Amino acid sequence: MDRERRSWSPSSLARSRAWREAPSVATINTLRWTAASLYLLGGTILLIGTAVRLGSDRVDVRSIAVIGVVGVVVGGLILATGRRLPRWAYHAVIALGTGLICALVLLGHGDAASIALSMPFLFITINAVFLFPLSQGLVHVLVTEAACTICLAAVDIAPGSIVLIQGCTLGTTLVVAWLARAASAADRDFLTGLASRRGFDRRLEEALRSAERDGRRLCLAVLDVDRFKQINDTAGHPAGDRLLIACARSWAPLIPPVATLARYGGDEFALLLPDSTLGRAADLADVLRSGAPAEVTVSVGVAAWQPGDSGSILMNRADVALYEAKTAGRDRIVAYGDPSRSASELEAAIAAGEMVLAYQPVVQLATGEVIGCEALARWQHPQKGLIMPDQFIPEAERTGAIHALGAWSLGTVCRTLMASAEPRRSVGVNASAVELRSPDYASRVIALLDAWSMPANLLVLEITEGAFDDEEPQVLANLRALRARGVLVAMDDFGSGYSSLRRLEQLPIDVLKIDGALVGAIGEDRDEAPILEAIVSIGRSLDVRLVAERIETAHQAEVLRRLGYHLGQGYHFGRPVIGVLPR
Helix, strand or coil: HHHHHHHHCCHHHHHHHHHCCCCCCCCCCHHHHHHHHHHEEEEEEEEHHHHCCCCCCCCHHHHHHHHHHHHHHHHHHHHHHHHHHHCCHHHHHHHHHHHHHHHHHCCCCCCHHHHCEEEHHHHHHHHHHHHHHHHHHHHHHHHHHHHHHHHHCCCCCCHHHHHHHHHHHHHHHHHHHHHHHHHCCEEEEEEEEECCCHHHHHHHHHHHHHHHHHCCCCCEHHHHHHHCCHHHHCCCCCHHHHHHHHHHHHHHHHCCCCCCCCCECCCCCEEEEEEECCHHHHHHHHHHHCCCCCCEEEEEEEEHHHCCHHHHHHHHHHHHHHHHHHHHCCCCEEEEEEEHHHHHHHHHHCCCCCCEEEEEEECCCCCCCCCEEEEEEEECCCEEEEHHHHHHHHHHHHHHHHHHHHHHHHHHHHHHHHHHHEEEEEEEEEECCCHHHHCCCHHHHHHHHCCCCHHHEEEEEEEEEEHHHHCCCCHHHHHHHHHCCEEEEEEEEEECCCCCCHHHHHHCCCEECCCHHHHHCCCCCCCCCHHHEEEEEEEEHHEEEECCCCCCCHHHHHHHHHHHCCCECCCCCCCCEEECCCC
């Protein structure tokens, strides 16, 4: 046991972490700004140096100026694209810098300029130990020191000068490495070795900026050891500390690399999960709860980030869920806004293949010819049987599981349509306003179409009239981007909301699908439908296609045809059939 405690001691953890992990301040944004700044600064200094005359006539000033321009250009590229570069790509950035500086030293031809031109090697070594784990940074330092020595010796710089240059470079580098790790220590909890509250809050703010910018999902869980005060009071604080260390040791291997686990304070831990849905976050929290030391139980509150939320709002939601878990009897998980864990169940159903699509034909009213169809989600529950969408879509939208369901629906439609031997016709897919609020929604749909080589005009995105009520800029931007690519946009259930004619004229739509309640008002003893007739005039003035929904009788179909409707959908023409495209 003593050996285990020593292996988990804060000092040993700090040494291990410094060797394996980059300093906490070395975020992707820091990598981008630091690397770009050093390239821009180095390139600018070279250009100034060549302009005011660098060394003797033996120095190849023109070639040095070219390298200066390369440095400025590379710095600008890193500044523009560095946020999207993976962390490993910055190793290539460091290696390129080493190569350019070697060329500079050789271009000095042994003149005093060679010594001056070797100074940027210091930029490389400082960058390496600041941005990377020690195990990787020291490799760059050794390579750079060896390259510097070889290049200076090749141009006949005196050994004493080389030793002085290398000593100054190495000493400065080691000081920066120590300072970076000392700064990181403030972001670590001394007892458990996990992120501290300060470190967690820093990463939470970074994750929030990324979620706002890229439309990514983000979840947060708060884990609290049940009856921890009682343990402290009866067994003493050292026993409580050992229990917290045991929790950290049990949980650390279970979290994904992108997640952050922190000791937020006392017996409370916090887990940050970028790119996670509420269901997946709750499932992982369940794994952690089950993996707690045998002598304790843990209560967990989970919350999902919503656009516009601050870090304090997200944390407060998780705390509210944790309070509900505590008051409900402890040793359980509560997801904020999803106490029944429906998000987890729905996402598990998608993964298990329980979700299916039923296709209902859309026909020409005059001829009965099928010109397309609508894809409708169904849940084939192993115990409850076939569940209709009105029983799970509202929960999916509220909990965020709609993102997973929407992605599955689109992917299934693309695969089914492109694999079909039948003539390819357009397919309508329902899109939620929740999905359309994501900044990357349009790009994800376009990427899916490209992956399946599916013509964009075969996809009709159906959005309910209510999704247009607030005229959210992000929703409209996504729809305009998709229409520009060729995707058709349909306003579903038109007539159930309160769209004004002026707003209709400004919205990016190609199709109006008329609410079935208006069609249902056509009785067998009625041949007139003034509201439906007025909608025909609206459709003609807006140059959009009209689809009448929920047509159940031949009489309704005939009345609609006479009024000027060309397309219809409903049980009269065919019920939705699971997995089969209509012919």
